[in-house]
Amino acid sequence: MATPMSSASTLSLHSGLPLANGTHYQSIMGALQYCTLTRPDIAFSVNKACQFMHSPTDSHWQVVKHILRYLAGSIDYGFFYQPSTDPTLLCYIDADWASCPNDRRITSAFCIFHGVNLISWSSSKQRVVSRSSTEFEYRSLANGTAELLWLRSLF
Known part of the structure; x- marks a missing residue:
């Protein structure tokens, strides 16, 4: 398979028949x-x-x-850390507004690079339901920024 999950698949609690033994x-x-x-x-x-x-x-x-x-x-995939003289921390943040058909909660994700090397990442469903798209974007931004600030203090 070229990707870990098909982009066309939408999972819900009631899709399919229950497994006999979970x-x-x-x-x-x-x-x-x-x-x-x-x-x-x-x-x-x-x-x-x-x-x-x-x-x-x-x-x-x-x-x-x-x-x-x-x-x-993809058994041969892995992390390859390269020496870098670039001390820049770069963070990419994304959020998926209400994509879960069961509870309409947001899945937010971020990944942080030190130079060209990926050093931190997260993908999680938020525990609260946001009232607007602006609110969920700010929540996602806050999660990624908190991790970025912690890493900056670590360095």
Whole structure:
């Protein structure tokens, strides 16, 4: 697979038929969560699939198999830290307004580079429902900025 998740797939609680035994799904999702520590390219997809661990369906299982196929095809991917004389910290922040059909919450993400090297990243669903697109953009910006300031103080 070329990507960890199809851009056309929209997951919801009621899509598909419930799995007879969800423990296998939960076990694999736990292993994939561990993989996200060194593979930020699957963080968003794993986050989406983990939202349904309490009641997985066959459509959720298809997404997990897609992630596993992507990992099998990208086994040689990894982090390559290059020496850099550029001390710049650069942060990219994005937010997805109400994309979850179940609770309409925001998924926000950021990644921070030191020179050309990725050093920090996050993708998470926010715990509160925002009233406007401006509010959720500010919340996402605040999360990324807090991490950026912490890293700056660390350096």
